[in-house]
Amino acid sequence: MVEFPLTGEQLALDLLNTRPHLGGEPVDLLATPEGLREWLAVQSDRLSAPPDTEVVREVVFAARELAAAAVAALRQGQVPPTEVLPGLTELQRAAPVHQELSWDGGVVVRRVRSGSAAQRVGAELAEAVAELIAGPVAGVRECESEDCVLLFLPAHPRRRWCSAQRCGNRARVARYYQRHKG
Structure with a gap:
């Protein structure tokens, strides 16, 4: 079983945090079919991924690379590389969304994407990245723990760590140790 250190952020950040x-070593939590399957299961309320992860593997990795390049550039106040924005647009264009209307005692509107399963997942991820980079990307922070590179969008301006239980606790213990060491 793969343990994801941080989920529940915006979908684009959850993707980057894989x-x-x-x-102290970089790890790709989606490198194995099991890792990808488990991450897609964690994100099942936000993604329409099929049970067969091999169908979506390539598009998930492509969306993650585009997201990483865009977020890194924008966090440094730079323009994203030239291929990034058109790449995200293409992923969305492959599975356009439309509103499907029906009646159930009132008008019900449901967002529906066309395209294959991989195209739909790619479009959903690209849309999440677009929402992040067109909006709150300036507020995205990297965890202040020395050995952590996870990104988060703080709900509180004083938030310093990806997780108070994970990195925050380690930092508090280290400070305590430094103060009380003989």
């Missing part, structure tokens, strides 16, 4: 540093 490449943490564990034990």
Whole structure:
């Protein structure tokens, strides 16, 4: 079982956080079919991924690379590389969304995407990245823990760590140790 160190952020950040540093070394939590399957299961309320992860593997990795390049550039106040924005647009264009209307005692509107399963997942991820980079990307922070590279969008301006239980606790213990060491 793969343990994801941080989920529940914006979908684009959850995607980027699948490449943490564990034990000081970069790790790709989606590198194995099991890792990808488990991450897609964690994101099942936000993605329409099929049970067969091989169908979507390539598009998930492509969306993650585009997201990483865009977020890194924008966080440094730079323009994203030239291929990034058109790449995200193409992923969305492959599975356009439309509103499907029906009646159930009132008008019900449901967003529906056309395209294959891989195209739909790619479009959903690209849309999440677009929402992040067109909006709150300036507020995205990297965890202040020395050995952590996870990104988060703080709900509180004083938030410093990806997780109070994970990195925050380690920092508090380290400070305590430094104050009380003989």
